[in-house]
Amino acid sequence: xxxxxxxxxxxxxxxxxxxxxxxxxxxxxxxxxxxxxxxxxxxxxxxxxxxxxxxxxxxxxxxxxxxxxxxxxxxxxxxxxxxxxxxxxxxxxxxxxxxxxxxxxxxxxxxxxxxxxxxxxxxxxxxxxxxxxxxxxxxxxxxxxxxxxxxxxxxxxxxxxxxxxxxxxxxxxxxxxxxxxxxxxxxxxxxxxxxxxxxxxxxxxxxxxxxxxxxxxxxxxxxxxxxxxxxxxxxxxxxxxxxxxxxxxxxxxxxxxxxxxxxxxxxxxxxxxxxxxxxxxxxxxxxxxxxxxxxxxxxxxxxxxxxxxxxxxxxxxxxxxxxxxxxxxxxx
Amino acid sequence: xxxxxxxxxxxxxxxxxxxxxxxxxxxxxxxxxxxxxxxxxxxxxxxxxxxxxxxxxxxxxxxxxxxxxxxxxxxxxxxxxxxxxxxxxxxxxxxxxxxxxxxxxxxxxxxxxxxxxxxxxxxxxxxxxxxxxxxxxxxxxxxxxxxxxxxxxxxxxxxxxxxxxxxxxxxxxxxxxxxxxxxxxxxxxxxxxxxxxxxxxxxxxxxxxxxxxxxxxxxxxxxxxxxxxxxxxxxxxxxxxxxxxxxxxxxxxxxxx
Numbered sequence: 001x002x003x004x005x006x007x008x009x010x011x012x013x014x015x016x017x018x019x020x021x022x023x024x025x026x027x028x029x030x031x032x033x034x035x036x037x038x039x040x041x042x043x044x045x046x047x048x049x050x051x052x053x054x055x056x057x058x059x060x061x062x063x064x065x066x067x068x069x070x071x072x073x074x075x076x077x078x079x080x081x082x083x084x085x086x087x088x089x090x091x092x093x094x095x096x097x098x099x100x101x102x103x104x105x106x107x108x109x110x111x112x113x114x115x116x117x118x119x120x121x122x123x124x125x126x127x128x129x130x131x132x133x134x135x136x137x138x139x140x141x142x143x144x145x146x147x148x149x150x151x152x153x154x155x156x157x158x159x160x161x162x163x164x165x166x167x168x169x170x171x172x173x174x175x176x177x178x179x180x181x182x183x184x185x186x187x188x189x190x191x192x193x194x195x196x197x198x199x200x201x202x203x204x205x206x207x208x209x210x211x212x213x214x215x216x217x218x219x220x221x222x223x224x225x226x227x228x229x230x231x232x233x234x235x236x237x238x239x240x241x242x243x244x245x246x247x248x249x250x251x252x253x254x255x256x257x258x259x260x261x262x263x264x265x266x267x268x269x270x271x272x273x274x275x276x277x278x279x280x281x282x283x284x285x286x287x288x289x290x291x292x293x294x295x296x297x298x299x300x301x302x303x304x305x306x307x308x309x310x311x312x313x314x315x316x317x318x319x320x321x322x323x324x325x326x327x328x329x330x331x332x
Numbered sequence: 333x334x335x336x337x338x339x340x341x342x343x344x345x346x347x348x349x350x351x352x353x354x355x356x357x358x359x360x361x362x363x364x365x366x367x368x369x370x371x372x373x374x375x376x377x378x379x380x381x382x383x384x385x386x387x388x389x390x391x392x393x394x395x396x397x398x399x400x401x402x403x404x405x406x407x408x409x410x411x412x413x414x415x416x417x418x419x420x421x422x423x424x425x426x427x428x429x430x431x432x433x434x435x436x437x438x439x440x441x442x443x444x445x446x447x448x449x450x451x452x453x454x455x456x457x458x459x460x461x462x463x464x465x466x467x468x469x470x471x472x473x474x475x476x477x478x479x480x481x482x483x484x485x486x487x488x489x490x491x492x493x494x495x496x497x498x499x500x501x502x503x504x505x506x507x508x509x510x511x512x513x514x515x516x517x518x519x520x521x522x523x524x525x526x527x528x529x530x531x532x533x534x535x536x537x538x539x540x541x542x543x544x545x546x547x548x549x550x551x552x553x554x555x556x557x558x559x560x561x562x563x564x565x566x567x568x569x570x571x572x573x574x575x576x577x578x579x580x581x582x583x584x585x586x587x588x589x
Binding site: 057154191215236278281283 | 353354355357359375386387415543545
């Protein structure tokens with residue numbers, strides 16, 4: 001029986017644990033907070049399962065593995081909402097929409113009448129949209145909680161605390177999934193700060209993820225349960241995750257208000273900040289040194305890529321000779 | 333070789349570092365562009381506790397000169413504060429000064445620009461002002477201590493090219509000895525070539541490269557265009573004329589036949 005310790009109970013750690021348990025390993029998970037929470041990047045995620053939209057700026061593997069992620073999350077949780085995503089721009093930024101269409105696939109262009117049929121509250125200024133019908137979104141905290149519950153049912157223990165990965169690895173197989181907290185183990189891991197809001201807006205009736213293309217303030221609005229919406233997210237080269245700036249919050253809210261003036265009546269439930277761990281190519285890496293495997297750099301694609309990366313780590317644990325796609329050797 | 337504030341520049345291309353899909357693609361684009369200067373925008377919040385240091389280290393590892401800018405600043409005070417932070421972070425007296433006056437066109441607030449340029453110059457900065465083609469403003473900037481001017485081609489990020497070629501030609505003619513850098517608005521290599529053919533000393537790009545489908549290939553295309561445009565300028569182009577001028581010899585032909 002393989003015994004494995006996973007450090008980090010964010011989306012990466014939980015997916016790694018899930019894949020290991022599914023292959024028969026005995027797993028314990030250690031996290032500074034005991035479970036996913038404010039200390040985890042994924043707690044603050046948008047939860048968009050939108051591989052084709054991401055393909056506009058992300059590398060090909062993100063699209064490929066992201067496509068598989070939808071089914072995985074549907075199988076493991078009840079947190080997935082299908083309904084597609086809608087990409088829109090103001091008329092004066094229609095060049096951005098045209099370019100977005102050219103650089104992505106699996107979408108169709110909607111006329112104003114078709115937009116109104118899907119999302120009647122979008123303002124008149126939005127005359128064109130791209131509809132990515134097969135995309136979905138999930139509620140990140142529900143998904144994380146569902147994974148944890150399932151793991152506990154399968155005998156996984158969750159411990160609160162901090163542990164040195166090198167010390168743990170001297171005792172047995174250890175998977176370091178700490179995100180930016182593991183920066184000292186990677187010479188080129190950086191943080192990309194993201195700020196987001198959750199608002200309670202019962203007057204808004206958006207049914208699906210809406211992405212607004214804008215030269216300065218691109219945002220997305222994701223519907224959550226009970227009249228709540230997630231509005232995100234900034235992208236700032238900074239490892240800071242202490243506080244959101246007034247400017248960022250103003251910009252996010254102004255853009256949301258432009259999408260639907262009913263956001264003006266909303267209540268602010270939360271203002272969230274996290275810094276996403278990223279490598280220079282914005283793709284994840286797996287490293288291996290004896291009993292210590294590290295997974296990191298999922299950037300803004302935690303929920304899209306973690307199921308696939310969990311599988312790759314499980315491959316490595318059970319078969320030393322395998323060479324998964326994102327395995328990276330710093331001595332190369 | 334182009335010299336600005338006593339520093340000789342190895343390249344006539346300055347390249348911005350914002351908006352690339354990833355730092356790795358940014359590095360590829362720089363390698364293909366032969367750019368000699370990288371502009372970096374500094375958000376105030378990233379400067380606190382050097383939270384943005386990891387990204388700046390990536391820029392510094394490109395091995396080019398760093399020209400920090402005050403992008404996104406709307407007031408003199410903001411721009412001056414950002415410039416001071418940039419000097420501390422990057423250890424350079426250079427500052428590309430932007431004071432934005434209008435949100436939709438991102439055109440410079442030339443009044444604030446002149447004021448900030450004077451304050452910074454007196455404080456020992458070497459200021460690269462982002463300005464319009466206005467000759468009077470240009471003159472005021474030179475009086476304020478600037479030794480280089482960066483007129484816009486078109487609004488930032490618009491990709492429209494040289495919007496006012498008359499104004500830009502006048503600027504070039506009016507300030508024959510001041511280094512002039514076309515900053516902002518270029519979308520295509522042909523537009524950069526045109527700027528160089530008109531005798532501008534350098535161009536600064538960002539969006540045209542960063543937002544291309546393949547930034548590295550577009551950077552390479554711009555490098556070729558700059559080379560072609562500069563060579564054409566040095567070759568002293570012919571003057572356009574209204575009537576055809578035969579390119580084969582006519583002497584000896586019975587031209588009345």
